[in-house]
Amino acid sequence: MAVHNRDVAEIFNEIADLLDIEGKNQFRIRSYRNAARTLSDLSGNVSEMVDRGEDLSELPGIGEDLAAKIREIVETGSLEQLEKLRKRTSPQLRDLMSIGSLGPKRVKQLHEELGIESAENLEEAARAGRIREIKGFGEKIEQSILRDVGKVKEGAGERRFRWSEMEEYAEPLVGYLGELEEIDRITVAGSYRRRKETVGDLDILVTCSHSAPVMERFTSYEEVEQVLSEGDTRSSISLRSGIQVDLQVVAAKSYGAAMHYFTGSKAHNVAVRKIGRKKKLKINEYGVFKGKKRVAGATEEEVFEQAGLPYIEPELRENRGEIEAAAEGKLPKLVSLEDIRGDLQMHTTASDGKFSIREMAEAARDRGYDYLAVTDHSKRVTMAKGLDAERLGRQVEEIRQLNEKIRGIRILASCEVDILEDGSLDLEDSILDELDLVICSVHYNTNLSEKEQTERIIRAMDNPHFNILAHPTGRLIGSREAYAVDLERVMRAAVERGCFLEINADPERLDLSDVHCKMAKEMGLKIPISTDAHSTSGLDHMRFGVAQARRGWLSAEDVLNTRSWGELKKLLKRG
Ligand code: DGT
Ligand code: CA
Ligand code: CA
Ligand code: ZN
Secondary structure, three states, rough: OOHHHHHHHHHHHHHHHHHHHHOOHHHHHHHHHHHHHHHHHHOOHHHHHOOOOOHHOOOOOOHHHHHHHHHHHHOOOHHHHHHHHHHHHHHHHHHHHHHHHOOHHHHHHHHHHHHOOOOHHHHHHHHOOHHHHOOHHHHHHHHHHHHHHHHHHOOOOOEEEHHHHHHHHHHHHHHHHHHOOOEEEEOOHHHHHHOOOOOOOOOEEEOOOOHHHHHHHHHHOOOOOEEEEEEEEEOEEEEEOOOOEEEEEEOOHHHHHHHHHHOHHHHHHHHHHHHHHHHOOEOOOEEEEEEEEEEEOOOHHHHHHHHOOOOOOOOOOOOHHHHHHOOOOOOOOOOOOHHOOOOOOOOOHHHHOOOOHHHHHHHHHHOOEEEEEOOEOOOOOOOHOOOOOHHHHHHHHHHHHHHOOOOEEEEEEOOOEEOOOOOEEEHHHHHOOOOOOOOOEEEOOOOHHHHHHHHHHHHOOOOOOOOOOOOOOOOOOOOOOOOOOOOHHHHHHHHHHEEEEEEEEOOOOOOOHHHHHHHHHOOOOOOOOOOOOOOOOHHHHHHHHHHHHOOOEEEEHEEEOOOHHHHHHHHHOOO
């Protein structure tokens, strides 16, 4: 099994962290971190270099000693020194490093000064207000520790992955398995198929002529770290990325029932089975049975039909009303990527994007859109070279001229205007007047109380130029919490004023959540789906936003940018 450069880099970084916790020589710690960086930046594969007998000590930052360690890792897959270090430091203490505001230095301080050895100790000390008293900590850090410590406690070893991250592992694995002649059908079920924004593990279903070669190929995949269990029809592996994959071989006559069962969610399954019981049917992963007789199983449609229901899209299967809606024939026809007519948020080289207006416009046209909005940042966002009124004025002029020349796509002049702390907008009304639409967002002062944040945003909406609230909660999945805001109130205010809230299709953002989308729909609030692209390839993120919209029950009618520019323009007009 080939060792990747990043595996070696991870080992060196972990050694550096552990030495750091122990308070070892900083020079030595730095040499491990430098070596880790060298390895991550290396274009060639370090395993192959070892195989070819190349002299690794010629690499920057790598001496004889580290070169020998790299060889040990490549040859044995691990490093004895790391194993020893790990034994010296308790795993609970190591887990504490995953808390956002804590690095090895702070973990060491907490250990030495307060004797903290676990998440429980840490939480106790934070609640007692003892952490703020340590030099270099303070009240703010104490609070963020309290916020994050719960996650470490409950989530130990149960990492979830963003859907888009999971796709990067799932697709190659499915491709690899699919090359096998014996396999007829293969699907990733579970939360992955339901398009949940984060996915815990992968559940793969296969139908095939012989299962032995399928199991063999599965467990010998080159990314396998460990085979957790191996059977005739069911095996589990963990990949080097930390992802667990369950594979299940099913008979063709049970495929639909198994798909339904393993797609879940569990709550949905329980509810469908209950309906079955009322009809004297037994529904399980093998089929639908009336007494001993199999009445369905080959397709999901049959399974639903036996339960007296139409087909329910996987994105809806959360037992959030889909079964009742299905029974009443009131399921929404979910929006699809083909319904989208334009993209309403993206950045160009004028602020922090990588491509020109023309390049973005042509890329949008290639994706079949009728229009795109150019929404560079406003001046407050200095880090991204935000535009002031004068630069924006020139950009508007440039867009008008480009529209004269370019065919098959309309460029809308817009701006992502920063909402200032007092709820005013970062640009004067006179320039906003020149724009086709205005999107507004919060980038600073994200730590206001819920009430203050909510009122700040609603005050911004009072400005009649305000059209769309961009990335409405500011969260980054798995790395940054949403800011405190009462979205229900914000949505109501938006309905009253004729404003909108977007789904940001960036796979790390995806705010609004599925639940908030459904809430918006029930209020009659239409939702634009925008990519916030910073490059032409970022425009392809639209599909992630569409998946989120589908999970939120939205149909084409509920999504703003399924309309022509002419119709959209009418909806943007404020009373
Ligand atoms: P995840 O992996 O945490 O993102 O979420 P899921 O939904 O993929 O859950 P997972 O992997 O534990 O199980 C896959 C599906 O198998 C789940 O969605 C429904 C079904 N399933 C698992 N355990 C049970 C159970 O105890 N009862 C029923 N009815 N279904 C189950
Ligand atoms: Ca799963
Ligand atoms: Ca599973
Ligand atoms: Zn932004």
